[in-house]
Amino acid sequence: MNNKFTYQEIMGQGESWSKSLAEAEKQFNKIIAHLEKPWSEVIFTGCGSTHYLSLTAAARWQTFTRIRARGIPASEIWLYPDTVLPLEDTLLVAISRSGSTTETINAIHVYKERFNIDPIVISCYPDSEMILSTNYPFLATGATEKSVAQTKSFSSMLLMTQYLMVKKASDESKFANQLFQLPNIFNKLMERNKDTIKYLSKEQKFQKFIFLGSGINYGLACEAMLKMKEMSLSISEAFHFLEFRHGPMSMVADDTLIIGLLNDATQQEELKILNEMKALGATTLAIAESAKDINADYILELNSGIDPILRGPLYLPSLQLFAFYRAIEKGLNPDHPKNLSAFVVLGD
Numbered sequence: 001m002n003n004k005f006t007y008q009e010i011m012g013q014g015e016s017w018s019k020s021l022a023e024a025e026k027q028f029n030k031i032i033a034h035l036e037k038p039w040s041e042v043i044f045t046g047c048g049s050t051h052y053l054s055l056t057a058a059a060r061w062q063t064f065t066r067i068r069a070r071g072i073p074a075s076e077i078w079l080y081p082d083t084v085l086p087l088e089d090t091l092l093v094a095i096s097r098s099g100s101t102t103e104t105i106n107a108i109h110v111y112k113e114r115f116n117i118d119p120i121v122i123s124c125y126p127d128s129e130m131i132l133s134t135n136y137p138f139l140a141t142g143a144t145e146k147s148v149a150q151t152k153s154f155s156s157m158l159l160m161t162q163y164l165m166v167k168k169a170s171d172e173s174k175f176a177n178q179l180f181q182l183p184n185i186f187n188k189l190m191e192r193n194k195d196t197i198k199y200l201s202k203e204q205k206f207q208k209f210i211f212l213g214s215g216i217n218y219g220l221a222c223e224a225m226l227k228m229k230e231m232s233l234s235i236s237e238a239f240h241f242l243e244f245r246h247g248p249m250s251m252v253a254d255d256t257l258i259i260g261l262l263n264d265a266t267q268q269e270e271l272k273i274l275n276e277m278k279a280l281g282a283t284t285l286a287i288a289e290s291a292k293d294i295n296a297d298y299i300l301e302l303n304s305g306i307d308p309i310l311r312g313p314l315y316l317p318s319l320q321l322f323a324f325y326r327a328i329e330k331g332l333n334p335d336h337p338k339n340l341s342a343f344v345v346l347g348d
């Protein structure tokens, strides 16, 4: 297990988060003026995992700053700009672990042609084309990883977007203090939940994995779904909680594990769906701040004390580890996922 670099990267996230926050502090003065402009909208963009990161960041950004924000796949900006780019000046935040993905590079070109503005680029590689092409780089060099499937790079770059978001707050210090607590929470979180995750990953009856997340947690559910696909080649889907009733629940049977990423404020409504699916034969796993009043079959408790808008990175490591253990259980090598490369470069 320990010889797999994917495992080391998953378990090294606490350290990566510390490095990324320290790096953010050092870089922020270079982009603060750009960030402070009176943007009418912020668009986050990326591909694959970093598209799901964009969804995750946008939902938090709009909730926290009240400025309109969207997460859009880079290929949509590149090839269908009129369907997604507004007319007025918009801040683009391009997110790319490699900084070399063709679609995201092309989306940046379209944005610069249309608005004559540089995007903020969040990436792990300082010498990448995206970073070298902008005046507003925001690097997470401590989050580079060997694995193809993004783990600590994803959560660290999410942390970087939350760092920028908090800087927009009037009472910044309250939220900034919470952000800097996340690395210390990581180790206790993994210690508390790893046995449940390992046990479930060995359960052979589970052949379908459904990740449910709503509001600020939908993008995280999508990313957890992708990890399960990339690492373990399992049937894995992601839906908004209440959307699952409108057809997809037809898939539920006793081979189905439903993983619900619960929101504090709406968890009673979300638990209803988990309980209904239990009645149809599914097994349920809830991830929540507190296990209190939760009647799922299994629970991963965060117990963080961190505001919901900032605790997003804490939902991921357990689900990344779940996908990792499931891959090992199936005799696969999560360090080298089938069919995939670390990033996608398209020919002419």
Ligand code: F1P
Pocket: 046, 047, 048, 049, 050, 051, 095, 096, 097, 098, 099, 100, 101, 104, 148, 149, 150, 340, 341, 342, 343, 344
């Ligand atoms: C984007 C990406 C990853 C995906 C796979 C291929 O890379 O699509 O999200 O998991 O590794 O590349 P990047 O633009 O974030 O480097």
